[in-house]
Amino acid sequence: MPASVATLLFLALVGFLCVRDVRNSPGVSHALWIPFCWLCMIGSRFPSEWLGGLKPDTAEGLLEGSPIDRNAFLALLVAGVVVLLLRKTSWRLFFQNNWWITAFFAYTLVSIFWSDFPLTAFKRWHKVAGHVVMALVVMTEKDPVKALDSLFKRCGYLLILVSILFIKWVPDFGRGYDRWTYKVINVGITTNKNLLGNICLIFGLFFVASLLVRRRANTNHNRLDSALNILLVLAVAWLLNLANSATSLVCLMLGVAVIVMTRVPTVSRRFSTIAIVLCVVLGALQISFNLKDTVIASLNRDTTLTGRTELWGILQDMIANPLFGVGFESFWLGPRVEKLWAIYWWKPNQAHNGYFETYLNIGLIGLTLQIGMMLSCYLKNRNKIAELVAAGREGSRELALARFSLAFLIALTAYNFTEATFKAVHLSFFTFFLVLTQYPIQHMEAAEAVVESKDQPPSRPFGFRQALPAGPAPPALHTWNGQLGPRAETLTKRT
Helix, strand or coil: CCCCHHHHHHHHHHHHHHHHHHHHHCCCHHHHHHHHHHHHHHHCCCCHHCCCCCCCCCCHHHHHCCCHHHHHHHHHHHCCCCCCHHHCCCCHHHHCCCCHHHHHHHHHHHHHHHCCCHHHHHHHHHHHHHHHHHHHHHHHCCCHHHHHHHHHHHHHHHHHHHHHHHHHHHHHHHEEECCCCCCCEEEECCCCCHHHHHHHHHHHHHHHHHHHCCCCCCHHHHHHHHHHHHHHHHHHHHHHHHHHHHHHHHHHHHHHHHHHCCCCCCHHHHHHHHHHHHHHHHHHHHHHHCCHHHHHHHHHCCCCCCCCHHHHHHCCCCCCCCCCCCCCCCCCCHHHHHHHHHHHCCCCCCCCHHHHHHHHHHHHHHHHHHHHHHHHHHHHHHHHHHHHHHHHCCCCCCHHHHHHHHHHHHHHHHHHHCCCCCCCCCHHHHHHHHHHCCEEEECCHHHHHHHCCCCCCCCCCCCCCCCCCCCCCCCEECCCCCCCCCHHHHHHHHH
């Protein structure tokens, strides 16, 4: 098939699937396209890379960055903030429900003041703050569960299908060369095989969780959704095999195991206990038999993790302030990176370990806050699964998202032992904030509007809310990302 024909067919397919999702999402406003663009941009290539630019390979280039990329991120960030202002988002409510996120951003903002490169650190900080803004755009939708589901679907359609298109029919975009072996590698819509593997990890878990939902009605709509989920899971498996990313493969298998385990009532009720026991057993095996090297060797990988362990030793000697670090996203800048690039021809720009990377930048305090956010995310989604199962909501989209969120978190925890994803514009870091951020629906009117307009398109293109009449606020409604309200059960029956 000619590349031009294949391109038209694949883009038409992506467009059809996205339009279909829009039509099936009456409670989702057009504002969702803002986080859609944000996710797709960090999940594929930056605008400067699409225009033929290269990533900076000098210390000065890392400081300056690309003005095209900066303006694109800033435009989306401003658009997201405008949407939140027009929706009259309560920041007090956000702070009350996201203590760990608030503490993390407050500390990292302060850490900019002791950075050697405060302007660059602030540019990167506001991009990470953009992750939370985009998450809030999703969570402040009238139907946040459907909005989050639609966001992952639409982005998955684009990133996965276009990756197949590029690898199979447009190799100038979809393939590259491994700088270690000089062999051809498949990168898809991204710029390297590890990023392609990361896409497969995230969306593979999402579509597996969606596929395993116990649908109550055997309608044509549900059958088509199931068929799409099966095809996309197969597409992810095919891409992951071509990407040859061992870390993503292992973490995907781990995440799928979590999804399956939480579907077994007995195991699900004791999931935390089982997880702790497994961690203790694996720790004992590592101490006794060096389990890590055995697993790495079985995957046909170098036990030094392609030079990572040697790099970690050198980085350990460069730590100046173990408690506070060198400042947010500031370690790989200036003289430090020049020194490391003089040693390594492959010019490392991360520690290839998310926990070590966080420690280098914002010290033990920052690492504690990062782990605190992860524990908060675990408890939130673990409790949500228990609540929904107890309520008999096995066939709900809410439960599928909660299982995906828990599986992704555990996979992310393992993934960051060999890759650093707690970075400013990494796809996994944005996904982490999507599944972590909580913003309960404050007013019953917002939820009732979803019920009343279930089969109607949104009346306002960006889901802006009118001011409520004066008087006491109605009881809060609990959604998958908030707390239970007294009228939640009544609304559940109505929906």
